Amino acid sequence: MDRAIKLQLSTSEMNYFPDEVIEHIFDFIPSHRDRNSISLVSKSWHKIERSSRHQVFIGNCYAISPERLIRRFPCLRSLTLKGKPHFADFNLVPHEWGGFLHPWIDALSKARVGLEELRLKRMVVSDESLELLSRSFVGFKSLVLVSCDGFTTDGLASIAANCRNLRELDLQENEIDDHRGQWLNCFPDSSTTLVSLNFACLKGETNLSALERLVARSPNLKSLKVNRAVPLDALTRLMSCAPQLVDLGVGCYENEAEPESFEKLMAAIKKCTLLRSLSGFSEVAPICLTAFYPICENLTSLNLSYAAELQGNHLIEFVQFCKRLQLLWILDSIGDRGLEVVASSCKELQELRVFPSDPHDEEDNNTAVTEVGLVAISAGCPKLHSILYFCKQMTNAALITVAKNCPNFIRFRLCILEPNKSDHITSQSLDEGFGAIVQACKGLRRLSVSGLLTDKVFLYIGMYAEQLEMLSIAFAGDTDKGMLYVLNGCKKLRKLEIRDSPFGNAALLADVGKYETMRSLWMSSCEVTLGGCKRLARNAPWLNVEIINENENGRMERNEEDEREKVDRLYLYRTVVGTRKDAPPCVTIL
Amino acid sequence: MENSNSYSPYSSSSVDSTKPSLSVNLSLSLTFPSTSSQRATSQDWPPIKPRLRDTLKSLRLRQRGYNTALFIKVYMEGVPIGRKLDLSTFSGYESLLENLSGMFDTSVICGNRDRKHHVLTYQDKDGDWMMVGDIPWDMFLETVRRLKITRPERC
Secondary structure (H helix, E strand, O other): OOOOOOOOOOHHHHOOOOHHHHHHHHOOOOOHHHHHHHHOOOHHHHHHHHHHOOEEEEOOOOOOOHHHHHHHOOOOOEEEEEOOOHHHHHOOOOOOOOOEOHHHHHHHHHOOOOOOEEEEEOOEOOHHHHHHHHHHOOOOOEEEEEOOEEEEHHHHHHHHHHOOOOOEEEEEOOEEEOOOOOHHHHOOOOOOOOOEEEOOOOOOOOOHHHHHHHHHOOOOOOEEEOOOOOOHHHHHHHHHHOOOOOEEEEOOOOOOOOHHHHHHHHHHHHOOOOOOEEEEOOOOOOHHHHOOHHHHHHOOEEEOOOOOOOOHHHHHHHHOOOOOOOEEEEEHHHHHHHHHHHHHHOOOOOEEEEEOOOOOOOOOOOOOOOHHHHHHHHHHOOOOOEEEEEEOOOOHHHHHHHHHHOOOOOEEEEEEOOOOOOOOOOOOOOHHHHHHHHHHOOOOOEEEOOOOOOHHHHHHHHHHOOOOOEEEEEOOOOOHHHHHHHHHHOOOOOEEEEEOOOOOHHHHHOOHHHHHHOOEEEEEOOOOEHHHHHHHHHHOOOEEEEEEOOOOOOOOOOOHHHHHOEOOEEEEEEOOOOOOOOOOOOEEEO | OOOOOOOOOOOOOOOOOOOOOEEEEOOOOEEEEOOOOOOOOOOOOOOOOHHHHHHHHHHHHHHOOOOOOOEEEEEEOOOOOOEEEEHHHOOOHHHHHHHHHHHHOOOEEOOOOOOOOEEEEEEEOOOOEEEOOOOOHHHHHHHEEEEEEEOHHHO
8 A cells, every 4th residue: 555655866856857757757656645745745746746647536526626626637537526425325415415426527528638537426427417428538438436326327328328438337336217228228339348337236127138248249348247137047148258257246036046047057157267256146046146156265255235135044155165255245144153154264354344134123133243253253364454343232342352353453343233232241331342442453544433432432542543534423422522532632534424422512613723634524413503513614714514404495594593503414524615506405504 | 202103204314403303113113212312213324325225125025025026007097008117116206207207208297286297196005096295205115006197187
């Protein structure tokens, strides 16, 4: 990760080299953060850097305007944009809040930027934007949309039809209105450049013959993730004409496969010797997973988090043979026993996510994971550095053991399903457990806490989590001190998101300058009041302070009584372009 | 503390601080009272993404005997041949209306009656014909049996 070249020469010496040489040196520094640092060294470096910068990452689309972006980086080829705040994934942000792609495409198109790659997360994308995109950039190669909405398969049809050099179309978790699946037909017969195609999130029918023809004429196709409308025999045909696949996402087959079709599928799978990554399997009969036994030893990545039909024993039987697994996303139906099997079989494991199969505790189910599974994984997988773990119970002792076993965590996200749940053995808060995690894991960059927590856990976080960049808090803390410990202690904090915690104006206003060092702050169902937010907005004109209201119609009334009203949702972020003009009625920008 | 079988149709939004909080579990038709530290609704807690949420909900419905691919018949008044539509592919009323408007090449609305537009009605599990749009989308999916696009004067 640390690829910044240590430039021993002083800048004055380096400036004896022609610009092209310096530019060439900069080419070895791809990390955008390092590039940002380089541009601050001197005026001439700033100039060289900006004209040679091809990749730009914008973590908050409202922090800057498209026009300013283009002015600074005219040679832009690859752009990443993020829109809605993270909690939009959990229905906490109104659909119409913002994050519209169109102004960006419009500006890039008008300026004739040579855009080749676009990665979007939580943006509102329209069919018109996709059409404009498809027509404006001749060299356009790669479109990755994650958790976006606002478009239909008509927009995809434009991309398919007009982007002659398309290599990648990757749709992850988007809400797309499906207009009867003819978009696959829109790839011209001459289109042979596809390397990656992912349409797993489309809910409607898929034109199977169009898909098969497309795959057959795409010799470079490495990654194919189909949606649930692709049945078993179609999958067999697809795999037969694409044995070079590295990454496969499988559709759904509710009915039990006939033995003959199953044999054919297994034969096709055996030929896919390059297959390393497997996902999908929603609504699948268990036998279909067994078809992949021939290649399971080769797998480095396995995502079965939608395979809700597969029971624990099927999962365990499969996973125990995946000895090279580095990434595993799975449902908690695997159970503690399953995680023990993972711990003893998957010694290369780096990232684990365990999702809840019964999020609202509706089933009378005792086979979900507990602290036992987490401890087993931490003991068995020495390379583990990222975890997301949903469970019903936890103990301090377990967390302390996990911290001792795994000091290398970069990301640690624990979600105990019941808010405010205490250590189920000692009934104490989980302050000590999380405290152990932050103390041991010196490289921790992302943390989500849950369960019964007092201000103390935030004291620990502020004290020890020196590399922490993102912190998610829900139903935790006692007083403003908690939030203050974090704001004062975590020097590298970029994103702080808090819900249902008793932090108020005192914490919010204590250090207004801190927010200039951060990307954003989210607070919902906390104790901050309208008066506090107004004061903040007055003292920090370089922040956008947004209040998101309950009802869609009501703008907030600006009379004095309301100053003491608690604000339901607050979202603030630094920006160089002032108040945005596209906010809907339910958002008030102070 | 209130304990009743009434519900808040829009339980997906979070709390209005002036009213006592009620959370709804639509699948069990129960309400449980919430304290200020438990204002999580079934739509925003636990923090899982919509696709996983939908997958698990479908599974739950299937296990209880509901068919999750919700194919229903749609007729336009005056047109003898109907269409079939899988309602489970729509996220809500808006996307349903948009799709119907496209399918039947006319503008379909629900709610406000208007001389110009066709109005969408549905037959519920009791056999009654009702106006689409009055009840929450999730409830609608559980009760709808067929759809009819009617001329405005009929409503």
